[in-house]
Every structure is written in C-alpha cells, then in structure tokens.
Amino acid sequence: MTYPTIIASPLAIGRRLARNARGAAMVEMALVLPIFLVLLMGILVYGQYFMLAHSVQQAANDGARAAITGLDAADRLAVATRAVDRSLAGVRGVSPATRSVAVSETTEAVTVAVTFTVPEGAFIRSSFVPSPGDVIRADATFELPAE
Numbered sequence: 001m002t003y004p005t006i007i008a009s010p011l012a013i014g015r016r017l018a019r020n021a022r023g024a025a026m027v028e029m030a031l032v033l034p035i036f037l038v039l040l041m042g043i044l045v046y047g048q049y050f051m052l053a054h055s056v057q058q059a060a061n062d063g064a065r066a067a068i069t070g071l072d073a074a075d076r077l078a079v080a081t082r083a084v085d086r087s088l089a090g091v092r093g094v095s096p097a098t099r100s101v102a103v104s105e106t107t108e109a110v111t112v113a114v115t116f117t118v119p120e121g122a123f124i125r126s127s128f129v130p131s132p133g134d135v136i137r138a139d140a141t142f143e144l145p146a147e
Helices: 010-019 022-067 073-087
Strands: 098-107 108-115 136-143
Touching: 022 073, 022 098, 022 108, 022 136, 073 098, 073 108
Parallel strands: none
Antiparallel strands: 098 108, 108 136
C-alpha cells in the first residue's frame, strides 16, 4: 500500500501563513531583523571609532602640553612621546608599532601630531559595516609663552 505524498506548494504555504498571526510575525521579523542588526553593528563600530578618535585627540593634547617643557627638539619629542603613551595606556592595541608621534615647532608654537593605526583584530575593522577608516590622526598645538 502506498500513501499519497502531500507536497504543499510555496503559494499554499504563503496563503496559510498570511492568515496566521504567527506567520505574519515571522515574516515581519525576517524583514526587520537584518536592518536592525546592521543598525546595531553600525552603532557599535562608529561608537568605537569616535571613542578612539577622542582618545587620540586627547593624547595629542597631552603630548603638546608636555612638549613645551623640553629643552631642545629631541627632548621635546621624547617628552611628548612619553605623555602620549601615558594618555593612550588604557586603549587596547596601542604599541609603538601602531602609533606614531611627531613634533614640529616654530618660534611661537609646538605642534604634536599623533597617528594611530587600528590593529587587525579590532571590532572597528568589521567588514559587516563600513568603518570611517583604519588610521586615526590628531594634532594639537600649544603656543609657547612670550618672553
């Protein structure tokens, strides 16, 4: 004895789900969930980017403030680098390989430029949401006191 095989067509399944409230909720979730996940990932990626950009800017500010105490160009660079490293100590992934510090000076001001390259494993480098960039740059200028 053979039993008849009942194969429901996709159209019949769609009609049955359209009449069912649970089916409507499933369809709505299938439409809304991907958009919600992309929005959530975007918030997390851009939130981390803005936090890192703020940290790098604050490190440049600290470096410029500290650099004015140096006696010559080499001393200013060393002092600024130590201040930047202290300021970025709490940021994950910061090392001499991922950050660079440059000091330029004129007779009136000292400028410290900090560049931070986001490490490979960081969440900001997620390919799911396009990030603003992998390199974050900031500079700060501190005017020298007039004599």
